[in-house]
Amino acid sequence: MTATGIGAPVRRKEDQRFVTGQGRYVDDFNRPGQAFAYFLRSPHAHAAIRSIDTGPATIMPGVVAVLTGDNLAADGIGGLICGWMIHSKDGSPMKAGPHPALAQGKVRYVGDHVAVVIAETLAQAKDAAEAIVVDYEVLPAIVDTAEAAKASVQVHDVAPDNTVFNWHLGNREETEAAFARARHVTRIDLVNNRLVPNPIEPRAALGEYDPGTDTYTLYTTSQNPHVARLVLSAFIGVAPEHKLRVIAPDVGGGFGSKIFIYAEETVCVWAAKKVRRPVKWTSDRSEAFLADAHGRDHVTHAEMATDENGRIIGLRVHTTANLGAYLSTFASSVPTYLYAPLLSGQYDIPAIYCEVDAVYTNTAPVDAYRGAGRPEATFVVERLVEKTARELGQDPAEFRRRNYITQFPHQTPVIMTYDTGDYAASLDKALDLADYRNFQQRKQESARRGKLRGIGFSSYIEACGIAPSQAVGSLGAGVGLWESAEVRVNPTGSVEVLTGSHSHGQGHETTFAQLVSDRLGIPIDQVSIVHGDTDKVQFGMGTYGSRSGAVGMSAIAKALDKVIAKGKKVAAHVLEASEGDIEFKDGKFGVAGTDKALGFGEVALQAYIAHKFSGQDLEPGLKEGAFYDPTNFTFPAGVHICEVEIDPDTGVTRIDRWTAVDDFGVIINPMIVEGQVHGGIAQGVGQALLEGAVYDQGGQLVTASFNDYCMPRAIDLPSFQVGMTVTPCPSNPLGIKGCGEAGAIAAPPAVINAITDALGHEDIAMPATPQAVWRAAQKARMPMAAE
Amino acid sequence: MTTVSLTVNGQSVTADVDPRTLLVQFLRENLRLTGTHVGCDTSQCGACVVHLNGQAVKACTILAVQADASVVTTIEGIAEGGELHPMQSAFREHHGLQCGYCTPGMIMSAIDIVNRKGSDLDEQTIRAELEGNLCRCTGYHNIVKAVAAGARAMARAPLQQAAE
Numbered sequence: 001m002t003a004t005g006i007g008a009p010v011r012r013k014e015d016q017r018f019v020t021g022q023g024r025y026v027d028d029f030n031r032p033g034q035a036f037a038y039f040l041r042s043p044h045a046h047a048a049i050r051s052i053d054t055g056p057a058t059i060m061p062g063v064v065a066v067l068t069g070d071n072l073a074a075d076g077i078g079g080l081i082c083g084w085m086i087h088s089k090d091g092s093p094m095k096a097g098p099h100p101a102l103a104q105g106k107v108r109y110v111g112d113h114v115a116v117v118i119a120e121t122l123a124q125a126k127d128a129a130e131a132i133v134v135d136y137e138v139l140p141a142i143v144d145t146a147e148a149a150k151a152s153v154q155v156h157d158v159a160p161d162n163t164v165f166n167w168h169l170g171n172r173e174e175t176e177a178a179f180a181r182a183r184h185v186t187r188i189d190l191v192n193n194r195l196v197p198n199p200i201e202p203r204a205a206l207g208e209y210d211p212g213t214d215t216y217t218l219y220t221t222s223q224n225p226h227v228a229r230l231v232l233s234a235f236i237g238v239a240p241e242h243k244l245r246v247i248a249p250d251v252g253g254g255f256g257s258k259i260f261i262y263a264e265e266t267v268c269v270w271a272a273k274k275v276r277r278p279v280k281w282t283s284d285r286s287e288a289f290l291a292d293a294h295g296r297d298h299v300t301h302a303e304m305a306t307d308e309n310g311r312i313i314g315l316r317v318h319t320t321a322n323l324g325a326y327l328s329t330f331a332s333s334v335p336t337y338l339y340a341p342l343l344s345g346q347y348d349i350p351a352i353y354c355e356v357d358a359v360y361t362n363t364a365p366v367d368a369y370r371g372a373g374r375p376e377a378t379f380v381v382e383r384l385v386e387k388t389a390r391e392l393g394q395d396p397a398e399f400r401r402r403n404y405i406t407q408f409p410h411q412t413p414v415i416m417t418y419d420t421g422d423y424a425a426s427l428d429k430a431l432d433l434a435d436y437r438n439f440q441q442r443k444q445e446s447a448r449r450g451k452l453r454g455i456g457f458s459s460y461i462e463a464c465g466i467a468p469s470q471a472v473g474s475l476g477a478g479v480g481l482w483e484s485a486e487v488r489v490n491p492t493g494s495v496e497v498l499t500g501s502h503s504h505g506q507g508h509e510t511t512f513a514q515l516v517s518d519r520l521g522i523p524i525d526q527v528s529i530v531h532g533d534t535d536k537v538q539f540g541m542g543t544y545g546s547r548s549g550a551v552g553m554s555a556i557a558k559a560l561d562k563v564i565a566k567g568k569k570v571a572a573h574v575l576e577a578s579e580g581d582i583e584f585k586d587g588k589f590g591v592a593g594t595d596k597a598l599g600f601g602e603v604a605l606q607a608y609i610a611h612k613f614s615g616q617d618l619e620p621g622l623k624e625g626a627f628y629d630p631t632n633f634t635f636p637a638g639v640h641i642c643e644v645e646i647d648p649d650t651g652v653t654r655i656d657r658w659t660a661v662d663d664f665g666v667i668i669n670p671m672i673v674e675g676q677v678h679g680g681i682a683q684g685v686g687q688a689l690l691e692g693a694v695y696d697q698g699g700q701l702v703t704a705s706f707n708d709y710c711m712p713r714a715i716d717l718p719s720f721q722v723g724m725t726v727t728p729c730p731s732n733p734l735g736i737k738g739c740g741e742a743g744a745i746a747a748p749p750a751v752i753n754a755i756t757d758a759l760g761h762e763d764i765a766m767p768a769t770p771q772a773v774w775r776a777a778q779k780a781r782m783p784m785a786a787e
Numbered sequence: 788m789t790t791v792s793l794t795v796n797g798q799s800v801t802a803d804v805d806p807r808t809l810l811v812q813f814l815r816e817n818l819r820l821t822g823t824h825v826g827c828d829t830s831q832c833g834a835c836v837v838h839l840n841g842q843a844v845k846a847c848t849i850l851a852v853q854a855d856a857s858v859v860t861t862i863e864g865i866a867e868g869g870e871l872h873p874m875q876s877a878f879r880e881h882h883g884l885q886c887g888y889c890t891p892g893m894i895m896s897a898i899d900i901v902n903r904k905g906s907d908l909d910e911q912t913i914r915a916e917l918e919g920n921l922c923r924c925t926g927y928h929n930i931v932k933a934v935a936a937g938a939r940a941m942a943r944a945p946l947q948q949a950a951e
């Protein structure tokens with residue numbers, strides 16, 4: 001390992017600009033002549049729009065235009081799309097209701113887009129929005145996940161019973177048979193609480209139209225600018241693909257919420273042409289709460305069957321998933337193919353059957369949020385496993401160990417073929433780091449101080465490196481999920497890598513450069529990583545599903561192989577040797593068995609000056625592109641152990657210790673990987689202890705600011721003890737599995753398992769706020785008193 | 788329009804502003820100092836923290852006119868002659884940032900913590916003092932390490948601290 005190569009904790013190249021305030025986020029861009037957009041949003045959860053009178057607003061000071069859904073329709077702009085087709089059990093396609101960027105006839109959630117005002121200043125746009133007169137016929141609303149299918153309210157005409165689909169996976173008969181012969185059945189009812197992603201940078205969009213070239217530019221807070229361009233052009237029809245440039249510059253966190261193609265960027269591009277001015281919109285936090293896609297929101301009943309040897313023989317799950325008022329870009333895939341295929345966890349479970357009913361409600365659309373489906377699956381599996389162990393009177397660690405998959409590859413009953421792993425190794429290491437042996441002593445010590453101490457495990461697995469295109473195509477995906485890269489070697493020997501991955505905190509400018517430095521033997525400061533601009537990068541699918549390492553870097557590795565192969569040809573001509581005799585090692589092209597060699601930079605120069613070979617024999621230049629399509633998902637897995645101490649008098653849960661042992665395969669930069677783990681755990685702890693998006697019965701979001709929605713702060717979290725085990729991923733050239741979502745997936749059940757262990761009963765829901773924990777602690781003390 | 792005159796990062800500036808202009812808007816839009824960020828509309832996130840007359844304030848919480856005749860330091864103003872401020876270096880060295888959006892506010896708050904609490908900061912103090920700064924990326928683990936290290940480095944670099 002070199003100081004900047006694979007495996008080195010290289011300090012990040014991008015940090016210089018971030019720590020000095022020189023980062024460039026979308027809202028930092030201003031274009032000449034720019035006007036500002038402000039969206040008038042629905043104050044009602046559900047209403048028919050009888051009329052919109054924009055007249056009074058258009059004569060307000062500074063107003064450039066006031067546009068509504070009628071204008072969109074008149075210009076033939078299509079609706080927003082959901083790119084993953086799910087079929088119900090009966091074979092019928094999912095019921096996708098219309099999703100216009102500006103409301104047409106109806107609003108379906110508080111925050112739905114009614115009209116846009118474009119004005120000289122944002123303040124003028126806001127003032128004018130107040131003058132728009134909308135005549136609403138307010139309709140009753142449905143917000144409750146479990147009740148939606150029974151409600152008399154209908155959100156979309158196309159979806160009777162508010163049902164998007166009734167989907168299933170697994171083998172029903174085998175699962176029923178397993179339950180019939182079970183010695184013990186453990187049952188659990190779970191709510192996976194609705195979350196608001198809340199990257200600290202709010203979304204923003206700046207659209208621009210150049211009439212001279214008839215081209216459009218969109219600056220947007222996107223995790224996947226090429227996907228945005230494809231959807232905006234091919235499906236929504238705002239601009240032709242070859243005339244639309246999408247730029248996603250520095251982006252301040254995404255966590256899934258910036259994957260999707262929303263109304264606002266659609267409107268900014270369209271309106272820029274209409275008003276012949278650049279149009280800028282920046283979300284404020286209140287809008288982000290209302291209209292960013294939310295995450296999770298499942299209601300689940302699940303059962304686990306065990307035999308007389310304490311082996312899990314069956315799992316059945318019924319989940320109702322709330323998809324909100326409209327199907328967001330990838331909404332349908334989250335509670336289906338990103339969820340049920342993970343229900344086997346790390347366990348050898350011969351029979352699994354899962355049913356998912358997805359429903360519409362009058363709430364913000366729900367889509368992928370860090371982990372996307374996999375945290376929900378892990379919560380089901382790990383809560384059930386823990387509860388089963390308790391009911392069987394077994395140590396939760398040993399119960400897990402007994403049921404771990406130990407032979408690979410392993411075919412689960414729910415699609416996935418796990419390629420490799422060593423789950424017991426992670427468990428052993430975690431038990432050791434957590435000092436599990438002495439837990440009882442610590443528990444007694446806490447008890448002496450009147451505190452309740454509990455320990456909770458989470459043996460999670462995830463499917464990352466999303467994803468083999470053919471496989472996801474057969475499951476309903478509308479796109480392929482390869483990644484692309486281009487390696488441009490300059491005549492001076494410096495290298496630019498153009499990648500379709502997008503960094504919004506992941507540190508690609510550093511880790512990707514480490515790969516290049518490692519492979520080409522050149523200093524890391526000779527490498528720059530270019531991303532986030534569709535005019536520069538040939539193509540890309542973006543960053544989500546922990547795919548940038550496993551898929552994005554594999555594409556770079558493939559392109560680097562081609563560069564080296566071409567370099568050998570060039571070197572062969574220059575060194576007057578046969579190509580087969582050229583070796584590339586330590587940044588030098590040499591003739592095997594001799595000391596004749598050329599540095600990488602010399603070969604680059606020779607490739608461009610082309611003096612030593614005929615352009616007919618060999619093309620000049622040193623620039624190669626590659627598309628990499630994975631052959632399988634990757635399967636990061638690990639064990640997190642959470643130890644809490646509860647004050648039964650206040651209900652405050654303090655996390656005393658957190659141990660994480662993860663197997664991410666080969667690691668490029670351990671410093672960055674650990675940072676990803678920390679951040680993921682924090683979000684998972686947020687879900688377990690603090691966060692919850694709450695709508696009242698009328699559909700008002702009552703947690704619509706940082707005052708009301710409890711984000712994890714420094715004081716809420718401990719320092720984390722992070723360890724690694726490594727089984728290299730066999731399905732990609734770098735052996736990488738991915739690390740971005742692990743913490744968020746692992747953490748919630750670890751916390752809740754610890755709290756229920758401390759309380760001595762299972763009756764606590766997320767978020768386990770002090771009030772909820774206090775009530776639960778009282779119940780544990782005096783079963784009748786708290787009823 | 789109202790006229791405001793203040794010193795920002797050592798430069799005196801005078802401008803006519805709409806009286807409702809927030810200090811953060813003034814910095815970002817009038818002065819194009821876009822290192823100071825906006826992450827919320829309820830004074831909760833701390834992405835906008837700057838120093839006003841040597842003390843940390845949330846620049847979204849005061850009007851530009853309230854800063855009249857004041858001395859303001861932003862993230863762009865703490866590096867000296869091309870040398871990072873010790874707290875900036877510590878954030879980089881300890882990987883105290885990922886997306887970088889909360890970072891300017893975190894660093895400005897961290898310097899203020901050291902100014903108030905000294906350079907020997909334990910973990911609980913740092914965590915408690917970061918109450919007004921949200922980070923969604925790092926889980927705070929490395930921010931806490933960075934602040935502790937930055938505080939020690941500030942003690943070793945008194946000149947730079949004085950310049951602040």
Ligand code: FES
Pocket residue numbers: 824825826827828829830831832833834835836845846847848
């Ligand atoms: S912008 Fe959030 S506190 Fe100032």
Ligand code: FES
Pocket residue numbers: 200252253505883884885886887888889890921922923924925
């Ligand atoms: S580094 Fe992204 S919010 Fe803190």
